[in-house]
Amino acid sequence: xxxxxxxxxxxxxxxxxxxxxxxxxxxxxxxxxxxxxxxxxxxxxxxxxxxxxxxxxxxxxxxxxxxxxxxxxxxxxxxxxxxxxxxxxxxxxxxxxxxxxxxxxxxxxxxxxxxxxxxxxxxxxxxxxxxxxxxxxxxxxxxxxxxxxxxxxxxxxxxxxxxxxxxxxxxxxxxxxxxxxxxxxxxxxxxxxxxxxxxxxxxxxxxxxxxxxxxxxxxxxxxxxxxxxxxxxxxxxx
Amino acid sequence: xxxxxxxxxxxxxxxxxxxxxxxxxxxxxxxxxxxxxxxxxxxxxxxxxxxxxxxxxxxxxxxxxxxxxxxxxxxxxxxxxxxxxxxxxxxxxxxxxxxxxxxxxxxxxxxxxxxxxxxxxxxxxxxxxxxxxxxxxxxxxxxxxxxxxxxxxxxxxxxxxxxxxxxxxxxxxxxxxxxxxxxxxxxxxxxxxxxxxxxxxxxxxxxxxxxxxxxxxxxxxxxxxxxxxxxxxxxxxxxxxxxxxxxxxxxxxxxxxxxxxxxxxxxxxxxxxxxxxxxxxxxxxxxxxxxxxxxxxxxxxxxxxxxxxxxxxxxxxxxxxxxxxxxxxxxxxxxxxxxxxxxxxxxxxxxxxxxxxxxxxxxxxxxxxxxxxxxxxxxxxxxxxxxxxxxxxxxxxxxxxxxxxxxxxxxxxxxxxxxxxxxxxxxxxxxxxxxxxxxxxxxxxxxxxxxxxxxxxxxxxxxxxxxxxxxxxxxxxxxxxxxxxxxxxxxxxxxxxxxxxxxxxxxxxxxxxxxxxxxxxxxxxxxxxxxxxxxxxxxxxxxxxxxxxxxxxxxxxxxxxxxxxxxxxxxxxx
Ligand code: SF4
Numbered sequence: 004x005x006x007x008x009x010x011x012x013x014x015x016x017x018x019x020x021x022x023x024x025x026x027x028x029x030x031x032x033x034x035x036x037x038x039x040x041x042x043x044x045x046x047x048x049x050x051x052x053x054x055x056x057x058x059x060x061x062x063x064x065x066x067x068x069x070x071x072x073x074x075x076x077x078x079x080x081x082x083x084x085x086x087x088x089x090x091x092x093x094x095x096x097x098x099x100x101x102x103x104x105x106x107x108x109x110x111x112x113x114x115x116x117x118x119x120x121x122x123x124x125x126x127x128x129x130x131x132x133x134x135x136x137x138x139x140x141x142x143x144x145x146x147x148x149x150x151x152x153x154x155x156x157x158x159x160x161x162x163x164x165x166x167x168x169x170x171x172x173x174x175x176x177x178x179x180x181x182x183x184x185x186x187x188x189x190x191x192x193x194x195x196x197x198x199x200x201x202x203x204x205x206x207x208x209x210x211x212x213x214x215x216x217x218x219x220x221x222x223x224x225x226x227x228x229x230x231x232x233x234x235x236x237x238x239x240x241x
Numbered sequence: 242x243x244x245x246x247x248x249x250x251x252x253x254x255x256x257x258x259x260x261x262x263x264x265x266x267x268x269x270x271x272x273x274x275x276x277x278x279x280x281x282x283x284x285x286x287x288x289x290x291x292x293x294x295x296x297x298x299x300x301x302x303x304x305x306x307x308x309x310x311x312x313x314x315x316x317x318x319x320x321x322x323x324x325x326x327x328x329x330x331x332x333x334x335x336x337x338x339x340x341x342x343x344x345x346x347x348x349x350x351x352x353x354x355x356x357x358x359x360x361x362x363x364x365x366x367x368x369x370x371x372x373x374x375x376x377x378x379x380x381x382x383x384x385x386x387x388x389x390x391x392x393x394x395x396x397x398x399x400x401x402x403x404x405x406x407x408x409x410x411x412x413x414x415x416x417x418x419x420x421x422x423x424x425x426x427x428x429x430x431x432x433x434x435x436x437x438x439x440x441x442x443x444x445x446x447x448x449x450x451x452x453x454x455x456x457x458x459x460x461x462x463x464x465x466x467x468x469x470x471x472x473x474x475x476x477x478x479x480x481x482x483x484x485x486x487x488x489x490x491x492x493x494x495x496x497x498x499x500x501x502x503x504x505x506x507x508x509x510x511x512x513x514x515x516x517x518x519x520x521x522x523x524x525x526x527x528x529x530x531x532x533x534x535x536x537x538x539x540x541x542x543x544x545x546x547x548x549x550x551x552x553x554x555x556x557x558x559x560x561x562x563x564x565x566x567x568x569x570x571x572x573x574x575x576x577x578x579x580x581x582x583x584x585x586x587x588x589x590x591x592x593x594x595x596x597x598x599x600x601x602x603x604x605x606x607x608x609x610x611x612x613x614x615x616x617x618x619x620x621x622x623x624x625x626x627x628x629x630x631x632x633x634x635x636x637x638x639x640x641x642x643x644x645x646x647x648x649x650x651x652x653x654x655x656x657x658x659x660x661x662x663x664x665x666x667x668x669x670x671x672x673x674x675x676x677x678x679x680x681x682x683x684x685x686x687x688x689x690x691x692x693x694x695x696x697x698x699x700x701x702x703x704x705x706x707x708x709x710x711x712x713x714x715x716x717x718x719x720x721x722x723x724x725x726x727x728x729x730x731x732x733x734x735x736x737x738x739x740x741x742x743x744x745x746x747x748x749x750x751x752x753x754x755x756x757x758x759x760x761x762x763x764x765x766x767x768x769x770x771x772x773x774x775x776x777x778x779x780x781x782x783x784x785x786x787x788x789x790x791x792x793x794x795x796x797x798x799x800x801x802x803x804x805x806x807x808x809x810x811x812x813x814x815x
Contacts, residue, residue, distance in 0.1 A: 008545075012491065016315045016548035019557075028313045032496055035309060037505035038302045039295040039665035041516060059517070113533050132517035144534045149473055167502040174498075175638060184462055185535050186480070186526060189521040190797040194473040195511070196435060198387035198403060199277060200410050204435040207386060207440065209473030209520070213296070 040166040041131050044232050048130050048163050052121045053229035055133025059192035060205065061213040063229070066112065069100055072138055072218045076103035079214060080120065090121040090151070091183035094142035096124045097157075113144035114151050121151035121210075124241055127173055128158040128217070131166040134191035135215060136174075138184035153172045156190070161217035244570050254584035255596055259609035260695060271579065279576035280405060283706045284513025286567060286621065304625045306500045307561040310461075311552060313746065317494045319542075319662030324464030328526035330542045334491075338368030341544045343451065345370060346377050346488055350542055352484050354379070354450035355470040360387035360468070360475035362455030363564060364544055365400055365488050367587045367599065368590060370453075381453075384474040386438055388605065393420045401587060402566035404510050407579055410434070442474070452478035457488040458565070459541075466493075466541070467501045469508065485524075485536035490553070491543045494561040498523070504563055506625035511565035517591040551598050556631055559594050561624040568618035568628060574611050583608060589629040590618035597635055606644045609635035617641035625743055656666040670709050678707040 005186045017227075023031075043051040053063050066072035080087055091097045093107045101124045102109055114121045125135040137143045147155060164170050170189075178184060192208030205211050222228075254261060266272060281655060292294045310317055323331050335341035339366075349357065357379055372773065374381050383392040387405035393416055397441035397506040398404030405413070414428045421441055428434050454475045456466035456492055466487050468475045479485055495501055502521075507516050519598070569575045569589030580588035585605065587595045593608040602609075607633045639645045640653060658664045681687050681704025689697045697700060708716075 007334070008336045008340060012334050012545050013315060013318070015289060015493070015545070016318065016552065019549060019553035020312055020315060023313060023316070025316065028316055031313075032306075032309060033307050037499065039298045041292075041506065042294045053572070055516070055718075059519070069725075134517055136523070139480075139532060139535055140529065141531050141533060144532070145476070146534050149476055149480065167505075168499050168515060171498045173504070182441055182529070183465075183525055185532060186478070187465070187523040189517070190519065190521040191517045191521070195471045195519055196386045198385070198390065198405055199408070199413050199431045199434060200274070201403070201406060202431045203283065204432050205411075206439065207435060207474070208384070208439055208446075208477055209471035214605065241356070 005046065024137040026162065033207050034104050037168060043130055043165070045228065047064075047222055047225060047228075048165060049160055049217060050225045050232070052128050052130040052133060052158075052163050053215075053217060053225055054232040056128065056190075057133075057229055057233035059213075060195070061133070061192055061215050064214070064216045066105045066218045067220075068217065070104055072216055073100050073102055073107060075216050076122065076155060077102055077107050079153075080107065081154065082118065089122050089155070090114045090118050091122040092124075092141065092147050093141040094124045095164050097122065114146045114149075114184065116150060119151055121147040121155045122155040122157070123147055125156050125158040125162065126178075128163045128215075129165075129167060129170050129189065130163055132189070134189040136170055137188050137190065138174075139186035139188070140179065140184055145186060145188075148190060151210055152206070152211045153214065154190075154193075155214045155216065156165045156219055158214045158220050160217055168177050177218065187219050245663045252601060253604055255594075255600075255605035256580055256584070256607050258584060258611055261584060261664075262578040262611075265578045265582045268340075270409065272378070272577075275579055279298040279570060282514075282570035286374065286504035286570065289514040289516065293506070296507075296510070299503065299506055300623055300635060302627055303500075303559060303623070304497060306503070307624065310495050310500075311492065311557060311560055314491070314494065314552065314556075318491055318498055320461040321459050321464060321494050324461065325541055326464075328464045328466070329539070330526045331538070333540060333542045334576060335542055335544045335546075337546050338544070341365075341368045341542055342373040343368050344540075344542050345488065345738050346374060346379075348484065348486055349374065349379060349451050350377075350451060352382060352538075354424060354484065355444065356449045357381045357451045358446050358449035358478045358482060359383050359386050359388075360452070361404070361469070362453065362488055364455055364490055364587060365453065366398060367546065368488075370488070376409060382442065382449075384442050384446065384478060386435065386472060386474075389438060389442065390416065393417075397581065399588065400569060401564055401589075401591075402569075407581070413500075419507035443773050446477045446481050449482045450476075451486065451570050452480075452482040452484045453488060454478050456487050456493055456636070457552050458504060459489065460492045460496075460498050460523070461494050463525065464496050465525045466506070468513065468522045468524065469505060469520070470517045471513070471515075476520050476522050477520070477812070479524050480535055481535045484528075487524075487539070487541045489541070489543065490548055492548050500728070508563050508565050511563075511567040511621065511623040548601050554598075555634065556598055558626050559591075559598065561626055562591055562595075563624055564591075565573060565623055567621045567623065571617040571621050573613060573617075573696070583611070590632070591626075594628060594631045594635065602635065602638060602642065603644055608638065608641050609633075633654060637676070667709070667711055671712060674705045674709050675752070676708060678705045679736045680704070 019146045044054045045051045056063050063172050064075045065076050076089070077087065080089060087107050089107065089109050093111050094111070097109070098111065109122065126138055128134070129136065135158055137148060139145045161163055164173060167180040174187065190213070193211055193213040194207045195203055195205050197203045197206035249272070293299065295562055317540055322332050334346045335344055355378070357374065359371070359381055371381050383389045385401055385404070388398070390405040390408060390413055390453040393409070399407040410431055413434055417428060417434060417437055423437070428437065454468055456756065457469045458467040459465065466489065468479065470476065486734060494502065505517070505521060509518050523525070527539045529536055548560060551557060568601050569580070572589050575589040583589070583592050583596065585592065585596045593611055596605045596608055599685060610630045614629050616629050620624065622628060643650065652799060659669060684704070686703050688701055693702065
């Protein structure tokens with residue numbers, strides 16, 4: 004191989020270690036097992052997810068079906084903006100929502116500077132961290148996660164996974180067919196910073212508000228319980 | 242505005258650490274703020290660690306994965322490179338900072354770029370990239386709020402996670418008034434300042450042609466890089482400009498996606514006490530066919546800058562560092578003097594190890610001595626790096642390379658020689674202590690002492706009681722032996738005289754028996770082992786070789802792996 008920075012670096016790396024073949028390395032790696040994950044705040048996965056979203060300073064709502072999900076979005080928009088406008092990616096799930104029922108007027112595409120509200124349909128929700136997962140692409144342009152002031156996210160309750168390992172397992176199983184996406188984003192809260200005197204401020208560069216709507220079969224008491232748990236746990240740590 | 246942009250100076254001043262520290266201690270306001278931060282950061286980190294539940298297991302797991310990755314770095318680096326190329330990236334290797342800088346500049350120039358949006362990256366601080374690009378006429382704007390503040394102020398980071406934590410809100414307010422031409426306004430609180438920075442930087446994001454970010458991990462199996470932020474600024478850099486350059490180092494490679502997120506669990510809790518940052522993103526390359534946004538071209542620059550040398554040395558453990566900043570937050574020296582005193586990019590305990598390794602020991606020989614050996618850094622380090630041991634080894638190197646003062650080395654040699662002659666050692670120390678005892682008997686302490694002026698300038702030295710510890714210890718031992726001897730004699734007499742004669746024991750008391758040995762008089766009971774226990778190593782930190790099997794869930798299941806590695810060799814470079 005030619006004498007390049009690459010070859011010199013590889014030569015130095017190689018000199019610093021013992022040789023081993025791929026099978027041995029793989030075997031060694033597997034023997035290390037998997038990492039412990041964080042305990043969930045509740046046994047029920049929906050409750051745990053909602054609790055952690057709240058602890059991440061998100062706001063939440065539950066919707067039994069698509070109609071009530073749309074209604075929840077309409078309520079949110081009216082409450083904050085007295086409007087019915089928002090931007091959503093070209094996600095088939097979002098396109099199929101009964102928007103008219105609630106009089107919401109989505110524009111499908113990427114957020115343009117100055118547009119205040121965006122809506123994403125999450126690939127997954129992670130109970131361990133209270134994060135939602137999106138992948139870049141037409142269905143959810145990256146700008147939609149980042150440029151709006153309010154980021155709304157719908158998650159189907161069947162798309163909740165316990166932990167980050169569960170998320171990778173799903174991503175591997177489901178997205179590899181269509182090729183790995185350019186970007187995978189775990190989002191857990193509104194954008195924040197503590198860079199001035201350690202004081203926490205929301206809305207650093209990304210959205211100031213982050214609102215998660217959990218759709219589907221969720222225990223009736225999940226939301227109430229999550230609020231109690233988030234309140235309790237927050238008190239416990241502060 | 243461009244002309245007043247800050248200029249990050251990388252002139253290394255590590256060797257004037259003592260003067261820097263002295264100066265840092267003069268600003269009472271900053272000292273107070275550092276104390277407050279140090280106090281607060283412990284609490285949030287501890288709470289997050291406790292709430293996780295199995296933090297030590299996690300720590301050991303990630304450490305093993307990191308060690309495994311470093312042990313087979315060639316394999317994983319290759320795998321990462323192949324995957325990254327397949328994802329459509331350009332992959333570059335840079336042996337030193339200059340190479341990285343010129344690779345980045347070339348890319349910018351190829352695209353006739355003028356405006357660059359930069360995410361937080363300690364690696365590019367290390368190479369002085371901003372200055373380099375600025376000299377070539379580029380407008381580089383740091384977009385992490387902390388980095389932006391210090392860039393505007395023309396300063397360097399004081400902390401690897403919170404680079405501008407040394408600045409007060411009032412200072413930031415003045416800075417924004419001076420740098421942002423936005424007319425009359427209040428900027429009454431932190432929120433308003435953040436909003437203003439958001440507005441100013443948003444414009445820059447939308448105009449930038451090139452985005453530069455760092456990476457918290459590189460994933461070998463799929464060529465993704467992990468980016469961890471709370472602000473989302475790194476994601477804006479990675480998604481809005483047409484060209485993206487990821488600048489990172491080759492030791493960031495881990496095998497699988499799960500390894501990156503396992504590391505994330507440690508990193509975030511240790512750094513800010515959160516269970517998860519707001520944005521954890523994985524980027525693989527340029528825009529895909531039907532995407533409507535994202536960069537059109539992506540580059541990954543992998544910097545070595547002596548990391549391969551560290552890999553080959555006995556300081557390899559330092560490459561396990563995940564840059565969480567916990568060792569800074571828990572270091573009494575860092576809390577006292579702040580990050581700038583360390584005189585280069587990386588401060589605190591990790592900086593005191595890294596700076597000599599990445600620059601030279603000669604240029605930074607003061608840093609390994611900026612340590613009280615309290616061991617708190619090693620206790621909290623999520624990567625389980627034995628920082629005090631590494632610092633001690635660097636001090637040892639200093640002595641071997643004759644970098645410490647000749648008087649100091651002479652003293653060390655004298656001490657070493659004496660320590661090898663125990664009888665003489667005890668005689669000399671005994672004499673010394675006795676003399677000090679006689680001299681200081683009346684006052685009980687010394688206000689000044691020859692050869693210890695540094696110590697006594699700050700506090701009085703208590704006068705010794707008269708005898709050395711070893712003297713008292715052996716005396717106690719002798720007494721005890723004598724007592725045992727007497728007791729044994731008495732016992733012998735008793736058995737001869739029959740059971741009716743206990744009154745003949747020493748001091749008229751019956752020696753109590755426990756497990757076949759006489760109980761030591763309560764006043765003489767000692768808790769330490771009678772003889773130094775050879776199995777227990779001495780030093781600042783117990784070695785952890787057996788820990789993973791001893792500490793619980795995960796047995797060390799691969800005898801051939803890094804676990805079974807040789808004990809630490811003395812560094813043998815001269
Ligand atoms: S040395 Fe350990 S504690 Fe310090 S920054 Fe690195 S990982 Fe964190």
